Amino acid sequence: MLGLNLLAPVVRTVMAMLLVGGLMGYAGTAFTTTMVVDSGILGGGGESSDAHKYILALLQRESESLSQLRPARDVISRALEQQNVSQQSEEVKPLSLTYLGGGSSGQISVHIYAVEIQAGGGQYQFFPLALTIVGGKVVRVE
Amino acid sequence: MNSARASLILATFLGGLVSGVLFYALTDKGADANPYESLPKAAEPAVTADVARAMTNDDAKGLANQLDMEVLQQLQTAIEPLADIRSMKFVGAVEKNGRTLAAYVAGGRTTDGMDVLVGLVLRIAGDQIVGVN
Numbered sequence: 451m452l453g454l455n456l457l458a459p460v461v462r463t464v465m466a467m468l469l470v471g472g473l474m475g476y477a478g479t480a481f482t483t484t485m486v487v488d489s490g491i492l493g494g495g496g497e498s499s500d501a502h503k504y505i506l507a508l509l510q511r512e513s514e515s516l517s518q519l520r521p522a523r524d525v526i527s528r529a530l531e532q533q534n535v536s537q538q539s540e541e542v543k544p545l546s547l548t549y550l551g552g553g554s555s556g557q558i559s560v561h562i563y564a565v566e567i568q569a570g571g572g573q574y575q576f577f578p579l580a581l582t583i584v585g586g587k588v589v590r591v592e
Numbered sequence: 593m594n595s596a597r598a599s600l601i602l603a604t605f606l607g608g609l610v611s612g613v614l615f616y617a618l619t620d621k622g623a624d625a626n627p628y629e630s631l632p633k634a635a636e637p638a639v640t641a642d643v644a645r646a647m648t649n650d651d652a653k654g655l656a657n658q659l660d661m662e663v664l665q666q667l668q669t670a671i672e673p674l675a676d677i678r679s680m681k682f683v684g685a686v687e688k689n690g691r692t693l694a695a696y697v698a699g700g701r702t703t704d705g706m707d708v709l710v711g712l713v714l715r716i717a718g719d720q721i722v723g724v725n
């Protein structure tokens with residue numbers, strides 16, 4: 451198969467071990483780092499990477515990224531969301547973004563942020579945003 | 593010969609393992625850093641701690657004494673769909689220009705018996721809770 455029979459058994463064994471070891475090293479590292487970072491053991495307060503990406507996409511008005519981080523919906527709902535994002539004032543300038551903290555239970559996690567923005571005309575706003583995430587998708591924003 | 597073969601297999605497996613770890617470290621982009629300023633965190637305000645305690649203890653009278661009707665209505669909306677509050681965990685607070693946002697994660701059950709989590713933020717101005725998000 452695939453000319454592998456032409457290789458010496460030792461070579462085949464070495465290649466197989468390298469491949470298996472490499473895959474396990476890569477997958478294991480990815481899994482472990484994700485679990486450790488999301489738990490907050492190393493600091494960062496347990497901020498979910500999905501919540502982090504979503505809040506940045508929201509502040510930077512990246513509608514495509516927002517759609518990817520939401521559950522699958524019909525094409526009309528996605529089009530409406532993109533239109534809503536694009537119609538938001540271009541003059542909104544985020545001043546600060548602070549991760550306050552969160553909690554999780556099973557597949558559900560909640561992450562809360564404090565946001566400061568300067569809207570067009572110099573209007574200043576300071577408000578919180580709570581993201582509810584289920585299975586890696588943002589299902590609720592309030 | 594068998595032990596040499598076993599050693600070779602183990603060595604190549606470990607070599608592959610290390611290579612996989614290094615490959616991940618070099619290729620993983622990680623989460624984007626926060627490009628915006630972060631405000632320093634504040635301690636849990638006493639006034640919101642009292643409210644959280646009353647909610648956890650199912651103390652309706654205590655809540656009615658601490659909050660006005662408007663804030664109670666906002667709180668009612670904020671905790672939906674929770675019907676039975678089992679826990680209120682303070683997760684963080686920030687203060688800016690005399691206003692404080694105190695964030696909590698409430699855990700409990702809906703009327704259908706489903707376990708859910710809800711995030712809510714109590715807004716404080718002048719040591720008074722003025723709103724709930």
